[in-house]
Amino acid sequence: MNLAQSVLAVNDDLPIKTNLPVHSGKVRSVYWLTAEDSQRLIAEKNYDVEPNTPLAIMVISDRISAFDCVWHGEGGLQGVPGKGAALNAISNHWFGLFKQHGLADSHILDIPHPFVWIVQKAKPVMIEAIARQYITGSMWRSYEKGEREFCGITLPEGLSKDQKLPEKLITPSTKGILKGIPNVPEADDANIANQDIIDNFDAFNFKSKEDVSLYQRLLLEGFDLISTELAKIDQTFVDTKFEFGYVKDAAGTDKLIYMDEVGTPDSSRIWDTAEYNNGNIVENSKEGFRQMLLNHFPDPDILLNKNRMPEREALAKNNALPAEALMDVSKTYRNIAEKITGNTIQLSKNPKEEIINILKSDFDLIK
Numbered sequence: 001m002n003l004a005q006s007v008l009a010v011n012d013d014l015p016i017k018t019n020l021p022v023h024s025g026k027v028r029s030v031y032w033l034t035a036e037d038s039q040r041l042i043a044e045k046n047y048d049v050e051p052n053t054p055l056a057i058m059v060i061s062d063r064i065s066a067f068d069c070v071w072h073g074e075g076g077l078q079g080v081p082g083k084g085a086a087l088n089a090i091s092n093h094w095f096g097l098f099k100q101h102g103l104a105d106s107h108i109l110d111i112p113h114p115f116v117w118i119v120q121k122a123k124p125v126m127i128e129a130i131a132r133q134y135i136t137g138s139m140w141r142s143y144e145k146g147e148r149e150f151c152g153i154t155l156p157e158g159l160s161k162d163q164k165l166p167e168k169l170i171t172p173s174t175k176g177i178l179k180g181i182p183n184v185p186e187a188d189d190a191n192i193a194n195q196d197i198i199d200n201f202d203a204f205n206f207k208s209k210e211d212v213s214l215y216q217r218l219l220l221e222g223f224d225l226i227s228t229e230l231a232k233i234d235q236t237f238v239d240t241k242f243e244f245g246y247v248k249d250a251a252g253t254d255k256l257i258y259m260d261e262v263g264t265p266d267s268s269r270i271w272d273t274a275e276y277n278n279g280n281i282v283e284n285s286k287e288g289f290r291q292m293l294l295n296h297f298p299d300p301d302i303l304l305n306k307n308r309m310p311e312r313e314a315l316a317k318n319n320a321l322p323a324e325a326l327m328d329v330s331k332t333y334r335n336i337a338e339k340i341t342g343n344t345i346q347l348s349k350n351p352k353e354e355i356i357n358i359l360k361s362d363f364d365l366i367k
Contacts, residue, residue, distance in 0.1 A: 003323075008115060008351040009078030011061040015367045016359065026065040027084075027266070031057040032121075037365060041118070047109045050248040054121040055109070057365065059355065060084040064329065066290050067303045069316035073326040081330045085114040086337035086345050091261040093341045094226055098258060101225060104218050106258045107247065112358050115351055122245030122259055126204045127172045127197065128189065129215060131223040132239040136162050136269065137287070139171070152193025162281060168223065170194065170216060175243070178203065207246065207254060214256055215244050226263045233339045235284060236276055238269035263340075265333055284336045289329050296321070 012024040016031040023030040033041070038055040041047065047055075062079030063070050072078050088111070095106040110118035135143060139150060140161050148155050151171040159165075174190045181203050183196050197204055198212050206212055219242050227237035243260040261267050265285035272282040283291065294300040297319075302311045334345040348354055360366035 003081050003327075004076040004078070006081050006347045006349060006351070007062045007077060007079040008059075008084055008348075009061060009063055011059040011115075011352075014059065014352065014356060014359075016057050017365050017367055026070060027061055027063055027087075029059050029061070030119075031059070033057065033365065041363065045110065047120070048250050049109070049120050050250060050252055053248065056119050056121065057359065058117040058119050060088055060115050060117075064286070064289065064326070066286060066293060067312060068309070069312055071293075071316050072320055074320045074323045077320075077323055077326050080326050080333065082334045082345050082347050083330060084351075085348070086333040087261060087264045087266055088114055088117070089337050089341050089343065089345060090264045094222075094263040095258065097225060097229070098222055098262075101221075103221055103225070104257050105247075105255060106262075107245065107260075112362060113351075113355050114346075114348075116355055116359070118363075120247050122247045122257065123205055124175065124243065124245040124259060125206060125215065125256075126175045126178055127192070127215075127244075128175050129219045129242045129244065130171045130173065130239065131168055131219055131242070132165065132171060133168045133223075133227070134162060134164050134236075134238045134269075135159050136238060151191050152195060162276075168220065170219060172197065205246070211256055218242075218244070218256070218258070222258070222262065229340070230270065231273070234273045235336070235339070236271040236273045237263075238271055240268035242267075265336055270336060284332055286329075288332060289325075292325055292328075296325070 012022045012029040017034060017037055018031045019034055020032045033055045038053065039051060041055060042049055042051055042053065062081065062084045064080050064083060092111060095108060099105060107119045107122050108117045109120055112118065132139065143155060143159060153169055156166065172192050174184065174188060174192060177186055177188050178184055179186050181196070181200050184190065184192050198209055201209050201212050222242060223237065223240060230237045240263060242258060242262055244256055245259045246254050247257055248254055268285055269287050270284040272284060275282040293303060297303065297315065302308050302315055337345050356366055
């Protein structure tokens with residue numbers, strides 16, 4: 001198999017029926033279906049959504065981003081083989097468990113292919129909900145510099161790098177630039193305190209103050225469920241980011257749901273437990289790739305300093321990473337996905353052709 005051919009790098013050029021521009025993010029592309037196709041699928045597939053709900057095809061890619069840049073490898077590798085399928089498989093697994101345990105639904109209505117979700121339109125809550133149970137990463141770097149307050153929470157003195165925190169913390173940040181909210185910086189990904197969310201719940205798209213408590217419960221219970229399941233395969237759930245939104249069911253009732261992805265190597269830190277107990281950090285998440293980049297380039301400040309963004313973008317554009325580095329990431333993602341789901345992650349020979357065929361034959365969504 002040609003590895004470069006097995007990678008789905010460009011995912012915004014599929015001939016899916018849509019009359020809107022395709023939204024392409026760093027990893028996923030979203031194709032909003034026509035009103036006619038949305039209504040047809042809701043009726044044909046008996047989806048539990050309001051009949052006029054807009055639906056979309058969400059296609060994941062194998063691209064890998066880090067430090068706000070997309071990276072590529074030697075030999076024409078424009079992504080990481082198996083990464084997209086691994087991410088979707090992990091999210092699908094956790095979303096299924098959340099539903100089984102009565103937590104909340106997700107935005108996913110159907111999974112036609114390992115790279116594809118059919119999703120319902122949701123009104124996103126404008127926070128990135130982050131839960132942590134170890135002090136590491138950016139929190140440790142700030143703590144090491146003397147900061148003790150994070151999102152309205154005061155940490156005790158004397159903590160060590162990678163130490164387990166006295167209790168799990170919720171450290172939310174803004175999703176996008178929000179304006180005119182007291183105490184909330186007008187910047188994307190700005191740390192915010194829980195009280196600021198409660199005091200301005202409607203500005204963050206919550207429907208009530210009670211739903212702020214509900215999101216916290218869904219965050220912590222989802223975190224605990226994943227943490228418990230990972231412990232069974234000797235993995236430690238370090239921290240993660242969840243996103244939430246509102247949808248309406250077939251009866252027109254508003255529901256707060258999980259959105260985007262959950263518990264994946266892209267949105268979480270996952271450590272090998274045995275290694276951690278021996279004093280070593282072995283990352284089974286994208287953090288390992290980030291550390292590789294910091295060690296690979298002679299001036300790591302380019303990757304860490306937001307004021308050097310043009311240099312960073314040039315670094316990503318002009319440097320093909322060693323193929324073995326991307327294959328190491330592939331191994332990490334596929335291994336953790338297979339441990340979590342119990343299923344083998346297969347590399348597609350031609351993922352784009354497979355997606356087109358199934359969306360044409362089973363959903364009549366190809367032009």
